[in-house]
Each structure stands twice: as C-alpha cells, then as structure tokens.
Amino acid sequence: MDTTQLLKGVLDLACLAALRDEDGYGYDILRRLRTAGLTEVGDASVYGTLRRLFNAGLLTTYVVPSDEGPHRKYYALNPAGRAELQRSGKTWHGFASTMDDLLRERETA
C-alpha cells in the first residue's frame, strides 16, 4: 500500500502534532516527522501544508535571526490550532481504531 496516499489525508494533523510541544521552522518540522517514522513525507508537502494551516488561522509565525544562514520563520500553534489538533486527533483515533477493528476481524475471521 502506498503510504504517500495515506499521508495526504493526515498531513495536517501530523504537522499540528509535531508543533504540540515545541515551535519549529519548516525544515525542523520535516525532520521531526521523518524522525517519528513518516519517512516518505515530502519537503514541498510540509512547506505547503504549513502555509495552508497558517492561512487557515491555526498557526502563528515569528522570525528568529540566525547567526549562520538565513533567518528562520518559526511556526507555533495558536489556541485555534490546539483546538483543531484535539478535534482532529479524536477523529483520527476513532478512524484508526475502526480500521484496527476491521483488520482484526478480517484476520481472525
């Protein structure tokens, strides 16, 4: 099964989750997702998703000057983002457990 197809549905949630404990800049968030196991996630997808979440009013941004290299735009969850993370998280859990049950029934059947 193609993971990239699955990722498309949950990338918003994944990005929100990656920002739950700590703010991060784009490439930083990509690394967190890959470290967490989403190795197939694409650079452009994360960049695009962050911009869309920001436009949707779920994230705030601030710029941190960097001594070496360009300035970094950090993304942070705002209250609306945290609420969305919670709501989508619940939806995901429900969906995932349904899928788990479905798969388990098939396996045991």
Added chain:
Amino acid sequence: MITTAQDEINLYVFAVRAALGDLPESLRDELLEDLPEHLAEVVADGEGSLTDRLGSPEAYAADLRTTAGFVGGFPDPPKRTDQVKEMRDLALARLRVADRRLGPLFGAARASDFLVQLRPAWWVLRGYLAAMVLAWMLDDSGQPIGLLPRIGGSEFVALLLLAAGVLGSIWLGRRSKRLAHWPQMALYAGSVVLVLVALGGFLEADSTSRGAPYADVNYDNPYGNIEDLFVYDEQGRLVSNARIFDQNGSPLRLGNAYCYDDSGNYTEVQTLTYPYCADRDPFRAPSAAASADPAATATGPGPVPDAGAEVNPSASAAPSPSAISPSVSPSGK
C-alpha cells in the same frame, strides 16, 4: 553552471515559480515567499543537489499546489504584465549569477560588494557635479566657468561652493538608506539628472580641449614635412648646391639628408647643400618629367618651365645672397 548554493536555490525557486505560472502573481508571491530560506536549510543539512534531494522543481511545484490548497485548473493565458515580470525576474536572477562570478575579479564575494565600497567616492563626485551645476545656473558673468564651480570668476566662491557640495553630498549619502520612500526617490532622480548634465559638460569640455583653434600655428612645425629644398634663380633655373643661412650666419638644416634614386637605392648626402636630390626637382622641364605635376608647372611660384633648359649641375660655390633672389619651393608636401 551552478556556482554557489545561493545560485542553485535561486534557480530552483525560479523553476518552481515558473511551474506555478497559472496562479495569480500575488498568490505565487505569497506561496513562495519563504521558499529560498527554507531551501537554504535543506542545502545546509546534507549532501547532493536540490534536484537530487527534492525531485524536479516541477514535481515540487505540484506537491505545493496540492498541499497548500490551490487546485490548478486550466491555466489562464499569461498576461503581458506577467510575462514582463517573468523576464525581469529571469534577468535579475542572471544578473545575480553574473554578480557572483565577477566578484573575484574585484577581490570580493560579489561585484556589487566592490561597487558598494566605491559609494563614498561617488558621493564626493556627486558633490562636485552638484556644485558645478549650481555655479553654471547662478553664474551670469559671461566668463567661462572652467573646471571649478566659479561664480563671477571668483576662486574663493568656487572652493566654498565645492566644499559645501561635497560635504552636503556625503551627508545625504550617509543618510539615503534611512530616508522615506519619496525623498529617497527624489535623491536618486536628482543624481540621475546630475549624471546626465555632467555627461553633457564632459563632452563639451572634451571637444573644447581637442579643438584648440590656434593649435596648427602654435604647436605644429610648418616645416615638419619638408624633405628637400629647391632654390631657383630669376630665370627659373634650379640652383644646385645652394647653401642657406639665417640672420646670424648659421646654416639652416631642413629635410632629410638622404636620397633614393630611381631604382630605390639609398644614398646618404654628406654636404649641407640643397637640393639633396636634384632628381626630385618639382619644376623640372616637361620633357624630363612629362606627367610629374602639370598643375604645379602651370601655376608654379617662381620658375618658368623652359623646355630647352636642362638642369645644369654646375658645381658652383655657395651663391652670394645679394647676387640672386632665390625663390624657395618646398617639396614633399
């Protein structure tokens, strides 16, 4: 082709932008505003070209399109302004590459860094130009201004104006970055006008210094192109072995003391008598040189051409100046 990471990033961003060409300009700008910084992080964190690590710019653009929430429909035909902007962007990208390439020539990372170092010199020059233009407008004395901003021909005013112009220009230059938009534009526009006026002034000064009206009389030796000297007596006969002297009795040396005969053989003339080369007599009898110079023969100054009079190389001594009145005809014009 690609010289630095920044060039690579710029070209990648440019290609992504081109692949999103159907989106409205403002949307593209907004979508791509952080991309260069983002790609810089990517470049800094690993090996390989951007295309190796991220895929083609077109694929990157397609990913952006789906995740950022823009669905590409049928692309609108590109507007003229978009095309102009596209060409401008491409030109700017190329210019930046050239800027970096030329940098080492000036011992800097970029050629523009070197130009930035030259800015104080430009401020001084601008101050001088401003003072000159001011003097040119205020001066009504009718005298030529020269190369200093004189008003009424006064050197003191000129130096004062020059100092004020240069100091003012430096003062403005050091503050131009902090000026508001319109004053800054006005300063730039003023500088452009100054440069144009200065170019006009430069061309005028250049042509004045080249076209000095008395140059021919004062500086060029009118005898510079004389090669030989021919002296004729009253009857128009060539005087051979003539000697010429100035008022102090010093012999005059003119021309080149050597000859080429008809076959091109070179002979040096040892004596200081004229002509060196009697063969070159410009008013020689027509039978001897039929087509030598008919016009000169007809209107020649002194000698009357005499078909019968062969040039007589009588080895006479120096002619006494009172006895004959020689007419001199320089040749080799």
